[in-house]
Amino acid sequence: MISHIDHVVLTVQDIDRAVAFYVRVLGMEEIEFANGRKAVRFGQQKINFQTLGQELRNHALQGSGDICLISTWPIDVVVGHLREQGVTILEGPVSKTGAVGEITSVYFNDPDQNLIEVSTYN
Known part of the structure; x- marks a missing residue:
């Protein structure tokens, strides 16, 4: 019945940031969509952003997101890039289990404290 995730929504304090x-x-x-809303796209998926209280059907709080993104880069290149960008790595590289097998992951927070996991399949 379900083939893939189209988009996720993260609640943030400052959408432009x-x-x-x-x-x-x-x-x-x-990207921009529906009435000037903003999102980011990668591959065939996107992340929409909302500010607290913008979407009344969604009760998520700022910083409550937790997503895993799969990279085409080797994990050591991901780690080097994150460090170059001034991102603090909270954990990793560590072995985890992804949707279709073993992955190696690094974890960090975005500016709104959403937990981001970037992984590569082994």
């Missing part, structure tokens, strides 16, 4: 971080640190593409 969030977009700039995801573009700079993760190489995503900034």
